[in-house]
Amino acid sequence: MYPTFKKMRTLALASMVVAGLASQHAAAADDGKVTIMVGGITKLIYLPAKLTEQLGYFKDEGLNVELLSQPAGVDAENELLAGAVQGVVGFYDHTIDLQTKGKDVEAIVVFGQVPGEVEMVSTKAADSIKSMADVKGKTLGVTGLGSSTSFLTQYLAHKNGIESSQYTMLPVGADASFIAAVKQGRIDAGMTTEPTVSKLEKTGDAKVLVDMRSVDGTKAALGGSYPASSLYVQSEWVKKHPDDAKKLAHAFVKTMQFIHSHSAEEIAAKMPADYQKDKELYVGALKASLPMYTADGKMPADGPETVLKVLSAFNPSVKGKHIDLARTYTNEFVIAK
Template sequence: MAFKTVAALVAMVCATAMPTTPGSAQTAAPEKTDVSIAVGGRTFMIYLPLSVTEQLGYFKDAGLNVEIQEVNSGTKSAQALVGGSVDATAGAFDHTIQLQAKGQTITAVVLMGRYPGIVLGLGKAAAARYQGPQDLRGMKIGVTAPGSQTNVMVNYIMANAGLKPGDASFIGVGGPASAIAAVKGGQIDALSHADPAITQLELTGELKPIFDTRSTAGTAAVFGGEYPSSVLYLLPSFIAKYPNTTQALVTAIVRGLHWMERASPEEIAKLMPAEYAMGNHDLYVAIIAKSKAMFSPDGRLSREGAQNALKVLSTFDPAVAGAKIDLDATYTNSLVEKASALH
C-alpha cells in the first residue's frame, strides 16, 4: 500500500476520533469494543507497557475490552495479525519493514520500546574461548524464535564480522523460563534474549553478556544509532474500518507510557501479576530499574530510528535489500500526537 493511502487513512482516523465534549480526555466511542492483541511473550520486559496499560485499566477507560493473546514468539504474533486471528500485535518494528518487503503493509501506531533491550551473552564454555564476533561461527545460538528481533540482532553483529546467518545455528528457545533452562542445560552456546531471563543468568554467572542494547550507548554500539523496538502495529484495513478503536488503543498506551515515566520501579512491580517476578520480587524491581530507560516516554517513533532499522535489515536480509521500502507506510506518529493532546 502506498504512503498516500496509509497517510489518508491516518488523517481520517485523526479527523474522526474527536473528543465527545470540549476538553474531554475521551475520544469518540470505539466502533469495535472487543479487541484482541497478540504478543510474543507478555512477561518480556520490552512489552511491559502493554501489561501496565492493561493493569491500570486504561483500555477499559478508553471503552475497550482488550484480550491479550500470548503466542510463542514475535514472529508468530506477526503471523497471527496477517492471518486475521487477532486485531493488533505488540511486536518489533522490524516486522513492518520485513513484511512490506514481502508485499504486506502493516503500520506501527505507537512506540513502546525505544531500545531493543536485547542482550547477546555466552555460556561459560563459549565465553572462555571467545575473542570477538568472528568466534560466533559454528555456535548454537538461542533466540526467542528464528526471524525474531533477537535473531536480527545477532545476524547484524555477524554480518559486521564478515559472517553470514548460516555460519551459526539458531535455536528457538521461547520465553524466559525455557531460555534459562536451555542455558543451564547446555543446549546452546550463546543466548540472544531479554530480561528477566538475562539478568537472572548474569547473577548466577551462567551467562556473560558481550552485546547489550538495554541503553542508548549499548544500542548505538550494536546498531550504530537509534533502533526502535516494540510497537503496536495494525493492518491498514483495520485502521480504515475502525478509526475510533485505533485511536482508543493508542490513547490508552500513551497514557500508560506517561504513567510509567512518573512511576518508581517498585510501583511498577507492584502493579504486575505475581508471575511476572518469577518468584523474586526484589530482583524484578531491580530489573525494572535497570530497564526503565528502554521505554518510550511518549510513544513517538523517530525518522532516524526507522531509517536505521531499514539500513540494518538491508545488510543481511535479501528480501529487504531487494525491495523498495516505503518507510512512511511503516509507521505514523499522528495518533500519538492526538493522544498526547488528550493526556
C-alpha cells in the same frame, strides 16, 4: 403443498438465524472490543501492554481490550493477517518485512526505542568469546529462525567480520527454554531479554556480551536507535476504526508517561504477582530496562532507517527491495488530542 410450505418455513427460520448471528457479530464488532496478541506477555520489552490493562487505561478510554500471549512474533503476525486479532504488540521490523509481501501493516505506538535485547555468553564459553568477533564455530541461540533475534545476531556477527556460514543459529525460544539451553550447553551464546538476562546473571550461568537495553548501548552495537516493541495493526483496520486507534494510542501513551514518572518498584507493584515470583530480581530487571522505553509512544526519528539497514543485510525478503518507510508507522494517533 405441505412439503413446499415446510421447506419455505425452514428457509425462513434459517434466514432468521443467519440474520441474528450477523447482527450479533456486528454488535460485537462495534462494542469497542479489541483483541491484541502479545509476543510473550511476561517479557519486559512488552510490559506496557499488561501495565496499561492493570492501570485501567483501556477502560478509561471506553475500550474492551483482550490481551493474548503468543511467544513467537512470527505466529502473532500470522494471527493478525488472518484477522483473528486486531493488533500485535511485537517488534516494529515486522511492518517492513510484511510490506515486501504486499501486506500493509503499521506501528501506531512505539514502546521501545531500542530492542531491549542482550547477547548473553555462557559462563562456560566466556573465556573463548570476548566479543561477537569470537563466535566463529559457535552455536548461537535465537528465539526462532527468521525472527528479529536472528537478524540482529547475524548483523552483529557480520559487523565483527563473522559471516552466517561460520556459526550455527539454534532456535531455543525465550525465558525457561532459553535458560535450559544455556545450562545444558546447547548454545555458547544467545540473544534474549529481561527478566531472563537477570535470571542468568543471578545464577551465574551467563554474562552480558552485547547490551541493547539502552540507547547508548544500542547505538554502539547498531549505529542508531532501533525501535522495537510496538503496537502494530493492519492499515485497513486503522482506516475503518480511527477512533479505536486513537483510544488505544491515548491509553498506551498514558502508560509510557507513567513508566517515566514512577520508580521500578512502583511499576512492579502494579504488575500481576505471578509475573514476579522473585520480586527482587524482577525489580532489578525492570530498573535495567527502563531506559529502553519511549516517553511518548513516538517513533524515534532515526529509527526506521536503522531497522531497514539491519533487515536489508540479512532478511532475504527485504534485501534489495524498495521500502516505503512512511507506510510502516504513524505518529498521528499518539499526538492526536
